[in-house]
Amino acid sequence: MLGTNLEHIKSVEEFNEVIESNENVMICCGRMGPMCLPVYDVMENLEEKYENVKFYDMEFDAPHAHVLRNHESASGFMGLPFTFYFKNGKAVKATTSIQNKKQIKTIIEEHLV
């Protein structure tokens, strides 16, 4: 499990439940490395600002993370973390490698809220 203050998704069932029962979901799938930590940090920061978006993480090396590692929107991704934005159960955007707060906010504003 990742050592962040975000909620962790710990199974495929939970993943399906999360994206289906929430309108707006951002999930960061990564490890505890230098490219991932800043993204979790931004997400923790944005949790307060965007109450209608749910923020989660998923451990990249966990068996159930295949749902995101091999997600169709992540094709060609070769940089951690893989970050996904779901609206009504559908991935509307995904990014690879580190993103800063401004980039993440822009995506949330454009695709989620």
Place this chain on the structure above:
Amino acid sequence: MNVKHYDAIVLGAGAAGLTAGIYLARANLKTLIINEGSIGGQMVLTHAVANYPGVLEASGRDISLIMKKQAKEFGCDIESNVEITKLDLNSNKKMIEIDDDEVFTSDVVILATGGKPRKLGAKNEDKFKGFGISYCATCDGDFYTDKDVIVVGGGNSALEEAVSLTKWVRSITIVHQFDNFQATDHAIEQAKKNDKISFILESEITEYLGEQQVEGVKIQNQKTGEFSELKTDGVFVYVGYIPNTDNFKDIIDLSERQEILTDANMQTNIKGVFSAGDVRIKKIRQITTAVSDGTIAALNAIEYLQN
């Protein structure tokens, strides 16, 4: 707009800024640290710090979290992941606006904004970030298992990361702009004796080639000016750090390399403005030296406020 006044504002929550925050808050000064990125700054990039005295070995993130806790427990406020949108350091009362919607004023400011990785500046660099361009071997190395990659740079980071990548990749070409390395003898020897590593020296990458992903690079020989192309599956970039001084380059005296000039008391050219850490002009950039600068800047800022 809501304006909040502090005795001291520190820009940057890396080792230098957090240390300054600890000292200022402990002296009962109302202190705010404003940080553009994540708390810990470059420390977060280090998986295992083994040379910070008093700590046997810990991840840079864990050390950062302890420093943050210390600063907060002494009463320091911290705003992180914000953007500085306005700055006035010249007046006696310093003013800093963040995210276009909050204004803070203070009597002293400590600039501890550290450094950021230098980009190569080659064509298509942003397009291929995460699609064949990486800045972190330990993070992304396993995506390149049995592939051929390039490492750009000639310092300790480039050579050490190249050696660490050899556990995944098939081959590594180190592309470096000079004919010699700016690294320790040990790092050079380890890279040179590794069979998977070869070198293209006095050359620079000018363009990343490919459709969806990096498939090759265009390289210019610095001596002859000639261009050539090299096929590759990925490029890891380690070309050093540049100081974060964009926000105050017109106000604060900087060196040719854009580092902040200070005296031995960490005083800048402006009264009431001090600086600490990697952003300052100096030769050795380590956590220990950042912590030392932060201490000196804070104690001198306290003295300044008392007079």
